[in-house]
Amino acid sequence: MKLGDGVEQAIHSVTMLSCLQPGSTLSAAALAEFHGVSTSYLLKHLQAMSGAGLLEAVSGPKGGYRLARAPEKITLLDIVLAVEGPEPAFRCNEIRLRGPNPYTCKPAAPCTINVAMLRAEQAYRAELRRVTVAGIIADLKTIDGDGAIAARTNGFLALHERKSGTAA
Amino acid sequence: MKLGDGVEQAIHSVTMLSCLQPGSTLSAAALAEFHGVSTSYLLKHLQAMSGAGLLEAVSGPKGGYRLARAPEKITLLDIVLAVEGPEPAFRCNEIRLRGPNPYTCKPAAPCTINVAMLRAEQAYRAELRRVTVAGIIADLKTIDGDGAIAARTNGFLALHERKSGTAA
DNA sequence: GAACTGTTACTCGGATAGTTATTGTCCGAGTTGATTAGG
DNA sequence: CCTAATCAACTCGGACAATAACTATCCGAGTAACAGTTC
Numbered sequence: 001m002k003l004g005d006g007v008e009q010a011i012h013s014v015t016m017l018s019c020l021q022p023g024s025t026l027s028a029a030a031l032a033e034f035h036g037v038s039t040s041y042l043l044k045h046l047q048a049m050s051g052a053g054l055l056e057a058v059s060g061p062k063g064g065y066r067l068a069r070a071p072e073k074i075t076l077l078d079i080v081l082a083v084e085g086p087e088p089a090f091r092c093n094e095i096r097l098r099g100p101n102p103y104t105c106k107p108a109a110p111c112t113i114n115v116a117m118l119r120a121e122q123a124y125r126a127e128l129r130r131v132t133v134a135g136i137i138a139d140l141k142t143i144d145g146d147g148a149i150a151a152r153t154n155g156f157l158a159l160h161e162r163k164s165g166t167a168a
Numbered sequence: 169m170k171l172g173d174g175v176e177q178a179i180h181s182v183t184m185l186s187c188l189q190p191g192s193t194l195s196a197a198a199l200a201e202f203h204g205v206s207t208s209y210l211l212k213h214l215q216a217m218s219g220a221g222l223l224e225a226v227s228g229p230k231g232g233y234r235l236a237r238a239p240e241k242i243t244l245l246d247i248v249l250a251v252e253g254p255e256p257a258f259r260c261n262e263i264r265l266r267g268p269n270p271y272t273c274k275p276a277a278p279c280t281i282n283v284a285m286l287r288a289e290q291a292y293r294a295e296l297r298r299v300t301v302a303g304i305i306a307d308l309k310t311i312d313g314d315g316a317i318a319a320r321t322n323g324f325l326a327l328h329e330r331k332s333g334t335a336a
Numbered sequence: 337g338a339a340c341t342g343t344t345a346c347t348c349g350g351a352t353a354g355t356t357a358t359t360g361t362c363c364g365a366g367t368t369g370a371t372t373a374g375g
Numbered sequence: 376c377c378t379a380a381t382c383a384a385c386t387c388g389g390a391c392a393a394t395a396a397c398t399a400t401c402c403g404a405g406t407a408a409c410a411g412t413t414c
Contacts (some may be wrong), residue, residue: 001252002169002357011281029348035265038205040400046393047349060406063347076284084169093176100205112307113179116244116299124292131284139280149277170396172358195386209360215388228368231386 003084009037010045010083011076014054015140018071018133019153020161025064030160050081062162071137077128090117091129171252177205177214178251179244182222183308186239186301187321193232198328207287213251220250230330239305245296258285 013031028046032039047064051054056068067074086139092114144150181199190193200207217223224236224287235242260282261321312318 001171001248001257003257004263006398007258008263008281012201012263015281030345037263040401041398043348044350044398050348053243057348059347059349059404061344061346061408063407065348076281076288082169089169089171090175091171093173095176095180095203095205110311112311113176113183113244115307116296118290118305120244120295120299125287125297126290127291128284128410131288136280136284139283143277143280160207173358190337197386206360208362211387212360212389218387225387226368227384227386227388229370229383230368233387 001089002082006041006045006125007080009035009042010049010079013042013046013065014049014067014079014133016153016157017055017065017067018074018137020066020157021163023066023068023163025058025162026157026160027064027162030064030156033073034156034160044113049079049082052078053080054082062163065102071134072132074133076131076133076136077125088121089116090114090121092117101130129165169257171248174209174213175251176250177203178208178217179209180324181214181233181234182242182247182301183304184219184321184325185223185233185235186242186305188234189331191234191331193226193230193234193330194325194328196331198232202324202328217247217250220246220248222250226283227322232330239302240300242301243297244299244301244304245293248296254290256286258282258289260285295319 012035016031016034017026028043029039030044031046035042042160046055046057050057054067054068054074056061057065078122092111096111140149173301180203184199185194185200196211197207199214203210208222214223214225216232218225222236222242225231225233261277262279264279308317
Protein backbone atom coordinates (compact mmCIF):
# COMPACT_ATOMS: atom_id res chain seq x y z
CA MET A 1 0.00 0.00 0.00
CA LYS A 2 2.25 2.72 -1.24
CA LEU A 3 1.82 5.24 -4.00
CA GLY A 4 4.79 6.34 -6.02
CA ASP A 5 6.21 9.81 -5.64
CA GLY A 6 5.34 10.49 -9.25
CA VAL A 7 1.69 10.87 -8.34
CA GLU A 8 2.36 13.97 -6.30
CA GLN A 9 4.44 15.47 -9.07
CA ALA A 10 1.74 14.73 -11.61
CA ILE A 11 -1.03 16.30 -9.56
CA HIS A 12 0.98 19.42 -8.83
CA SER A 13 1.87 19.70 -12.49
CA VAL A 14 -1.74 19.44 -13.60
CA THR A 15 -2.72 21.97 -10.97
CA MET A 16 -0.15 24.38 -12.30
CA LEU A 17 -1.14 23.78 -15.90
CA SER A 18 -4.69 24.68 -14.98
CA CYS A 19 -3.50 28.11 -13.88
CA LEU A 20 -2.23 29.26 -17.25
CA GLN A 21 -4.37 30.94 -19.87
CA PRO A 22 -6.28 28.93 -22.47
CA GLY A 23 -4.08 27.85 -25.35
CA SER A 24 -0.85 28.55 -23.58
CA THR A 25 1.62 25.78 -22.81
CA LEU A 26 4.30 25.10 -20.25
CA SER A 27 7.38 23.00 -20.89
CA ALA A 28 8.23 19.94 -18.85
CA ALA A 29 11.55 21.52 -17.95
CA ALA A 30 9.79 24.51 -16.42
CA LEU A 31 7.44 22.30 -14.44
CA ALA A 32 10.34 20.24 -13.14
CA GLU A 33 12.33 23.30 -12.22
CA PHE A 34 9.43 24.85 -10.36
CA HIS A 35 8.87 21.73 -8.31
CA GLY A 36 12.53 20.88 -7.90
CA VAL A 37 12.29 17.39 -9.37
CA SER A 38 13.97 15.45 -12.14
CA THR A 39 12.92 16.65 -15.58
CA SER A 40 13.19 13.31 -17.31
CA TYR A 41 11.24 11.52 -14.63
CA LEU A 42 8.48 14.07 -14.65
CA LEU A 43 8.34 13.68 -18.42
CA LYS A 44 7.54 10.03 -17.92
CA HIS A 45 4.38 10.87 -16.02
CA LEU A 46 3.44 13.74 -18.27
CA GLN A 47 3.63 11.35 -21.19
CA ALA A 48 1.42 8.90 -19.33
CA MET A 49 -1.17 11.60 -18.79
CA SER A 50 -0.85 12.70 -22.36
CA GLY A 51 -1.54 9.17 -23.48
CA ALA A 52 -4.51 8.96 -21.17
CA GLY A 53 -6.04 12.01 -22.80
CA LEU A 54 -5.63 14.36 -19.86
CA LEU A 55 -2.93 16.55 -21.37
CA GLU A 56 -2.02 17.73 -24.82
CA ALA A 57 1.59 17.82 -25.91
CA VAL A 58 2.83 20.50 -28.29
CA SER A 59 6.11 19.81 -30.00
CA GLY A 60 8.78 22.15 -31.22
CA PRO A 61 10.04 25.44 -29.85
CA LYS A 62 7.57 27.33 -27.69
CA GLY A 63 6.01 23.93 -27.14
CA GLY A 64 5.03 22.20 -23.95
CA TYR A 65 2.02 20.72 -22.25
CA ARG A 66 -1.47 21.99 -21.82
CA LEU A 67 -4.70 20.66 -20.39
CA ALA A 68 -6.78 18.65 -22.83
CA ARG A 69 -10.00 19.26 -20.89
CA ALA A 70 -11.43 21.89 -18.63
CA PRO A 71 -10.21 21.74 -15.01
CA GLU A 72 -13.73 20.87 -13.95
CA LYS A 73 -13.54 17.73 -16.06
CA ILE A 74 -10.28 16.40 -14.61
CA THR A 75 -10.46 14.51 -11.34
CA LEU A 76 -7.76 13.21 -9.06
CA LEU A 77 -8.84 9.72 -10.00
CA ASP A 78 -8.01 10.40 -13.62
CA ILE A 79 -4.50 11.44 -12.69
CA VAL A 80 -3.87 8.57 -10.30
CA LEU A 81 -5.11 5.98 -12.78
CA ALA A 82 -3.06 7.51 -15.58
CA VAL A 83 0.15 7.45 -13.54
CA GLU A 84 -0.24 4.33 -11.42
CA GLY A 85 -2.18 2.24 -13.86
CA PRO A 86 -5.82 1.21 -13.93
CA GLU A 87 -5.45 -2.19 -12.29
CA PRO A 88 -6.78 -2.37 -8.73
CA ALA A 89 -4.39 -2.38 -5.80
CA PHE A 90 -5.63 -5.67 -4.46
CA ARG A 91 -5.60 -8.46 -6.95
CA CYS A 92 -6.94 -11.81 -5.88
CA ASN A 93 -4.60 -14.63 -6.77
CA GLU A 94 -7.21 -17.18 -5.78
CA ILE A 95 -4.90 -18.87 -3.35
CA ARG A 96 -7.94 -20.61 -1.92
CA LEU A 97 -7.94 -22.70 -5.08
CA ARG A 98 -4.38 -23.78 -4.58
CA GLY A 99 -2.99 -26.21 -2.06
CA PRO A 100 -3.26 -29.97 -1.76
CA ASN A 101 -7.03 -30.18 -2.04
CA PRO A 102 -8.34 -27.60 -4.48
CA TYR A 103 -11.94 -27.21 -5.31
CA THR A 104 -12.99 -29.58 -8.05
CA CYS A 105 -14.97 -26.89 -9.82
CA LYS A 106 -16.31 -23.82 -8.11
CA PRO A 107 -16.28 -20.94 -10.55
CA ALA A 108 -19.60 -19.52 -9.44
CA ALA A 109 -18.63 -18.69 -5.86
CA PRO A 110 -16.60 -15.47 -5.81
CA CYS A 111 -13.88 -14.92 -3.27
CA THR A 112 -15.56 -13.03 -0.44
CA ILE A 113 -12.31 -11.37 0.52
CA ASN A 114 -11.74 -10.13 -2.98
CA VAL A 115 -15.22 -8.65 -3.06
CA ALA A 116 -14.67 -6.80 0.20
CA MET A 117 -11.30 -5.42 -0.84
CA LEU A 118 -12.55 -4.27 -4.21
CA ARG A 119 -15.54 -2.60 -2.61
CA ALA A 120 -13.20 -0.64 -0.34
CA GLU A 121 -11.11 0.38 -3.29
CA GLN A 122 -14.17 1.54 -5.15
CA ALA A 123 -14.97 3.78 -2.19
CA TYR A 124 -11.44 5.13 -2.44
CA ARG A 125 -11.82 5.83 -6.11
CA ALA A 126 -15.23 7.36 -5.66
CA GLU A 127 -13.75 9.80 -3.20
CA LEU A 128 -10.98 10.69 -5.61
CA ARG A 129 -13.52 11.11 -8.39
CA ARG A 130 -15.32 13.74 -6.35
CA VAL A 131 -12.27 16.00 -6.30
CA THR A 132 -11.63 17.97 -9.47
CA VAL A 133 -8.67 20.11 -10.34
CA ALA A 134 -10.97 23.11 -10.35
CA GLY A 135 -12.01 22.26 -6.82
CA ILE A 136 -8.41 22.11 -5.70
CA ILE A 137 -7.77 25.55 -7.13
CA ALA A 138 -10.87 26.87 -5.39
CA ASP A 139 -9.78 25.46 -2.05
CA LEU A 140 -6.34 26.85 -2.57
CA LYS A 141 -7.70 30.32 -3.12
CA THR A 142 -9.71 30.01 0.07
CA ILE A 143 -6.61 29.20 2.06
CA ASP A 144 -4.31 31.64 0.29
CA GLY A 145 -5.57 34.69 2.11
CA ASP A 146 -2.75 37.10 1.37
CA GLY A 147 -2.26 35.74 -2.13
CA ALA A 148 1.32 34.69 -1.60
CA ILE A 149 0.86 31.34 -3.31
CA ALA A 150 -0.90 32.84 -6.30
CA ALA A 151 1.75 35.54 -6.57
CA ARG A 152 4.53 33.01 -6.65
CA THR A 153 2.75 30.91 -9.28
CA ASN A 154 1.92 33.88 -11.46
CA GLY A 155 5.44 35.19 -11.18
CA PHE A 156 6.82 31.93 -12.46
CA LEU A 157 4.22 31.68 -15.19
CA ALA A 158 5.03 35.16 -16.40
CA LEU A 159 8.55 33.97 -17.14
CA HIS A 160 7.83 30.56 -18.61
CA GLU A 161 4.33 30.57 -20.04
CA ARG A 162 4.23 29.97 -23.77
CA LYS A 163 1.44 31.98 -25.27
CA SER A 164 1.86 30.31 -28.62
CA GLY A 165 -0.72 31.30 -31.14
CA THR A 166 -1.24 27.72 -32.28
CA ALA A 167 -4.66 27.44 -30.75
CA ALA A 168 -7.37 29.93 -29.90
CA MET B 169 -0.92 1.81 -5.88
CA LYS B 170 -0.27 -1.83 -5.38
CA LEU B 171 -0.81 -4.04 -2.39
CA GLY B 172 1.60 -6.85 -1.73
CA ASP B 173 0.55 -10.42 -2.26
CA GLY B 174 1.15 -11.07 1.40
CA VAL B 175 -2.06 -9.28 2.27
CA GLU B 176 -4.17 -11.90 0.60
CA GLN B 177 -2.29 -14.67 2.32
CA ALA B 178 -2.68 -12.97 5.67
CA ILE B 179 -6.42 -12.47 5.30
CA HIS B 180 -7.00 -16.03 4.20
CA SER B 181 -4.90 -17.28 7.10
CA VAL B 182 -6.86 -15.24 9.63
CA THR B 183 -10.08 -16.44 8.09
CA MET B 184 -8.97 -20.02 8.47
CA LEU B 185 -7.77 -19.48 12.01
CA SER B 186 -11.20 -18.16 12.89
CA CYS B 187 -12.70 -21.51 11.87
CA LEU B 188 -10.93 -23.61 14.46
CA GLN B 189 -12.23 -24.21 17.96
CA PRO B 190 -11.32 -21.88 20.85
CA GLY B 191 -7.90 -22.58 22.28
CA SER B 192 -6.74 -24.66 19.36
CA THR B 193 -3.83 -23.62 17.20
CA LEU B 194 -2.67 -24.15 13.64
CA SER B 195 0.95 -24.18 12.56
CA ALA B 196 2.30 -21.82 9.94
CA ALA B 197 3.41 -24.80 7.89
CA ALA B 198 -0.14 -26.11 7.73
CA LEU B 199 -1.49 -22.71 6.71
CA ALA B 200 1.12 -22.41 4.00
CA GLU B 201 0.45 -25.91 2.74
CA PHE B 202 -3.28 -25.33 2.58
CA HIS B 203 -2.85 -22.14 0.59
CA GLY B 204 0.02 -23.38 -1.50
CA VAL B 205 2.41 -20.57 -0.61
CA SER B 206 5.89 -20.25 0.83
CA THR B 207 5.98 -21.17 4.51
CA SER B 208 8.76 -18.79 5.45
CA TYR B 209 7.17 -15.89 3.71
CA LEU B 210 3.81 -16.51 5.30
CA LEU B 211 5.58 -16.63 8.65
CA LYS B 212 6.79 -13.12 8.05
CA HIS B 213 3.24 -11.80 7.90
CA LEU B 214 1.99 -14.00 10.71
CA GLN B 215 4.72 -12.54 12.87
CA ALA B 216 3.67 -9.05 11.88
CA MET B 217 0.09 -9.77 12.90
CA SER B 218 1.30 -11.39 16.08
CA GLY B 219 3.26 -8.24 16.88
CA ALA B 220 0.21 -6.14 16.12
CA GLY B 221 -1.82 -8.06 18.67
CA LEU B 222 -4.10 -9.82 16.21
CA LEU B 223 -2.71 -13.31 16.66
CA GLU B 224 -1.16 -15.25 19.49
CA ALA B 225 1.86 -17.44 18.86
CA VAL B 226 2.36 -20.67 20.80
CA SER B 227 5.87 -22.11 20.76
CA GLY B 228 7.03 -25.68 20.93
CA PRO B 229 5.51 -28.90 19.61
CA LYS B 230 1.77 -28.82 19.11
CA GLY B 231 2.24 -25.07 18.84
CA GLY B 232 1.10 -22.66 16.22
CA TYR B 233 -1.04 -19.56 15.82
CA ARG B 234 -4.41 -18.68 17.16
CA LEU B 235 -6.62 -15.61 17.15
CA ALA B 236 -5.93 -13.15 19.93
CA ARG B 237 -9.41 -11.62 19.72
CA ALA B 238 -12.87 -12.70 18.73
CA PRO B 239 -13.52 -12.73 14.94
CA GLU B 240 -16.03 -9.95 15.45
CA LYS B 241 -13.24 -7.76 16.80
CA ILE B 242 -10.84 -8.22 13.89
CA THR B 243 -11.37 -6.10 10.80
CA LEU B 244 -9.75 -6.17 7.40
CA LEU B 245 -8.20 -2.82 8.23
CA ASP B 246 -6.37 -4.37 11.18
CA ILE B 247 -4.86 -7.00 8.94
CA VAL B 248 -3.90 -4.62 6.15
CA LEU B 249 -2.29 -2.17 8.53
CA ALA B 250 -0.42 -4.94 10.32
CA VAL B 251 1.00 -6.33 7.09
CA GLU B 252 1.50 -3.25 4.95
CA GLY B 253 2.33 -0.83 7.72
CA PRO B 254 0.33 2.02 9.20
CA GLU B 255 1.76 4.83 7.12
CA PRO B 256 -0.63 6.22 4.48
CA ALA B 257 -0.20 5.32 0.82
CA PHE B 258 0.14 8.92 -0.30
CA ARG B 259 2.79 10.85 1.50
CA CYS B 260 3.19 14.49 0.67
CA ASN B 261 6.81 15.42 0.03
CA GLU B 262 5.89 19.09 -0.07
CA ILE B 263 7.38 19.57 -3.48
CA ARG B 264 5.50 22.85 -3.65
CA LEU B 265 8.04 24.14 -1.14
CA ARG B 266 10.96 23.18 -3.30
CA GLY B 267 12.16 24.77 -6.47
CA PRO B 268 13.87 28.07 -7.15
CA ASN B 269 11.44 30.25 -5.25
CA PRO B 270 10.21 28.46 -2.14
CA TYR B 271 7.81 29.99 0.27
CA THR B 272 9.64 32.04 2.85
CA CYS B 273 7.53 30.70 5.67
CA LYS B 274 4.12 29.16 5.15
CA PRO B 275 3.61 26.40 7.67
CA ALA B 276 -0.02 27.22 8.37
CA ALA B 277 -1.38 26.53 4.91
CA PRO B 278 -1.74 22.78 4.38
CA CYS B 279 -1.24 21.20 1.01
CA THR B 280 -4.71 20.95 -0.51
CA ILE B 281 -3.72 17.95 -2.56
CA ASN B 282 -2.45 16.12 0.47
CA VAL B 283 -5.69 16.78 2.28
CA ALA B 284 -7.75 15.40 -0.58
CA MET B 285 -5.65 12.29 -0.97
CA LEU B 286 -5.69 11.55 2.75
CA ARG B 287 -9.43 12.02 2.88
CA ALA B 288 -9.85 9.46 0.12
CA GLU B 289 -7.62 7.05 1.95
CA GLN B 290 -9.63 7.52 5.12
CA ALA B 291 -12.72 6.52 3.16
CA TYR B 292 -10.84 3.46 2.02
CA ARG B 293 -9.88 2.56 5.54
CA ALA B 294 -13.35 3.22 6.87
CA GLU B 295 -14.74 0.74 4.38
CA LEU B 296 -12.19 -1.85 5.41
CA ARG B 297 -13.00 -1.20 9.06
CA ARG B 298 -16.62 -2.10 8.43
CA VAL B 299 -15.71 -5.63 7.36
CA THR B 300 -14.92 -8.06 10.15
CA VAL B 301 -13.59 -11.57 9.89
CA ALA B 302 -16.86 -12.81 11.35
CA GLY B 303 -18.69 -11.03 8.56
CA ILE B 304 -16.54 -12.70 5.96
CA ILE B 305 -17.33 -16.10 7.42
CA ALA B 306 -21.02 -15.27 7.44
CA ASP B 307 -20.96 -14.22 3.80
CA LEU B 308 -19.01 -17.32 2.93
CA LYS B 309 -21.65 -19.52 4.52
CA THR B 310 -24.33 -17.75 2.55
CA ILE B 311 -22.56 -18.47 -0.70
CA ASP B 312 -21.50 -21.98 0.20
CA GLY B 313 -24.85 -23.59 -0.38
CA ASP B 314 -23.85 -27.21 -0.64
CA GLY B 315 -21.20 -26.86 2.06
CA ALA B 316 -18.30 -27.85 -0.16
CA ILE B 317 -16.03 -25.07 1.07
CA ALA B 318 -16.78 -25.78 4.71
CA ALA B 319 -16.25 -29.49 4.17
CA ARG B 320 -12.85 -28.90 2.66
CA THR B 321 -11.81 -26.59 5.45
CA ASN B 322 -13.05 -28.90 8.18
CA GLY B 323 -11.37 -31.85 6.56
CA PHE B 324 -8.05 -30.06 6.60
CA LEU B 325 -8.54 -28.83 10.13
CA ALA B 326 -9.31 -32.33 11.35
CA LEU B 327 -5.86 -33.36 10.25
CA HIS B 328 -3.84 -30.34 11.38
CA GLU B 329 -5.72 -28.66 14.21
CA ARG B 330 -3.79 -28.65 17.45
CA LYS B 331 -6.19 -28.96 20.33
CA SER B 332 -3.47 -28.25 22.82
CA GLY B 333 -4.65 -28.02 26.41
CA THR B 334 -2.61 -24.88 27.01
CA ALA B 335 -5.63 -22.63 27.23
CA ALA B 336 -9.25 -23.25 28.13
C1' DG C 337 10.28 45.34 -48.93
C1' DA C 338 8.00 40.73 -49.03
C1' DA C 339 7.95 35.83 -49.64
C1' DC C 340 10.17 31.45 -49.82
C1' DT C 341 13.51 28.07 -48.27
C1' DG C 342 17.04 26.00 -45.54
C1' DT C 343 18.88 25.75 -41.16
C1' DT C 344 18.74 25.50 -36.32
C1' DA C 345 17.40 24.97 -31.85
C1' DC C 346 14.08 23.40 -28.89
C1' DT C 347 10.36 20.19 -27.73
C1' DC C 348 8.40 15.57 -26.70
C1' DG C 349 8.96 10.38 -27.07
C1' DG C 350 10.77 5.95 -26.00
C1' DA C 351 14.59 2.93 -24.74
C1' DT C 352 18.30 2.43 -21.17
C1' DA C 353 21.00 1.98 -16.16
C1' DG C 354 20.86 2.70 -10.84
C1' DT C 355 18.55 2.35 -6.53
C1' DT C 356 15.09 1.01 -3.27
C1' DA C 357 11.29 -1.90 -1.68
C1' DT C 358 9.17 -6.27 -1.89
C1' DT C 359 9.49 -11.31 -2.17
C1' DG C 360 11.51 -15.50 -0.89
C1' DT C 361 14.82 -18.27 1.98
C1' DC C 362 17.76 -19.74 5.62
C1' DC C 363 19.48 -20.77 10.31
C1' DG C 364 19.19 -20.00 15.47
C1' DA C 365 16.64 -19.45 20.25
C1' DG C 366 12.93 -21.18 22.96
C1' DT C 367 9.53 -24.40 24.53
C1' DT C 368 6.80 -28.42 25.01
C1' DG C 369 6.15 -33.34 24.76
C1' DA C 370 7.91 -37.85 25.02
C1' DT C 371 11.31 -40.96 26.76
C1' DT C 372 13.95 -43.14 30.21
C1' DA C 373 16.16 -43.95 34.44
C1' DG C 374 15.46 -43.97 39.34
C1' DG C 375 12.79 -44.44 43.68
C1' DC D 376 4.00 -48.51 39.60
C1' DC D 377 4.91 -43.47 40.12
C1' DT D 378 8.04 -39.54 39.74
C1' DA D 379 11.49 -36.76 38.02
C1' DA D 380 15.16 -35.42 35.07
C1' DT D 381 16.96 -35.71 30.42
C1' DC D 382 16.59 -35.71 25.62
C1' DA D 383 14.84 -34.59 21.37
C1' DA D 384 11.90 -32.62 18.04
C1' DC D 385 9.03 -29.11 16.65
C1' DT D 386 7.69 -24.30 16.91
C1' DC D 387 8.34 -19.28 16.25
C1' DG D 388 11.73 -15.36 15.71
C1' DG D 389 14.91 -12.56 13.31
C1' DA D 390 18.78 -12.06 9.98
C1' DC D 391 20.24 -12.97 4.99
C1' DA D 392 19.90 -13.23 -0.63
C1' DA D 393 17.04 -12.80 -5.17
C1' DT D 394 13.69 -10.49 -7.63
C1' DA D 395 10.75 -6.87 -9.26
C1' DA D 396 9.27 -2.18 -9.17
C1' DC D 397 10.26 2.46 -8.88
C1' DT D 398 13.43 6.28 -9.77
C1' DA D 399 16.54 8.65 -12.55
C1' DT D 400 18.86 9.37 -17.05
C1' DC D 401 20.27 9.48 -21.87
C1' DC D 402 19.79 9.84 -26.84
C1' DG D 403 16.76 10.02 -31.06
C1' DA D 404 12.48 11.75 -33.96
C1' DG D 405 9.68 15.61 -34.93
C1' DT D 406 8.34 20.40 -35.33
C1' DA D 407 7.96 25.32 -35.29
C1' DA D 408 10.52 29.51 -35.15
C1' DC D 409 14.39 32.12 -37.12
C1' DA D 410 17.76 33.75 -40.45
C1' DG D 411 19.29 34.10 -45.03
C1' DT D 412 18.41 34.43 -49.79
C1' DT D 413 15.89 35.60 -53.77
C1' DC D 414 12.30 38.04 -56.40
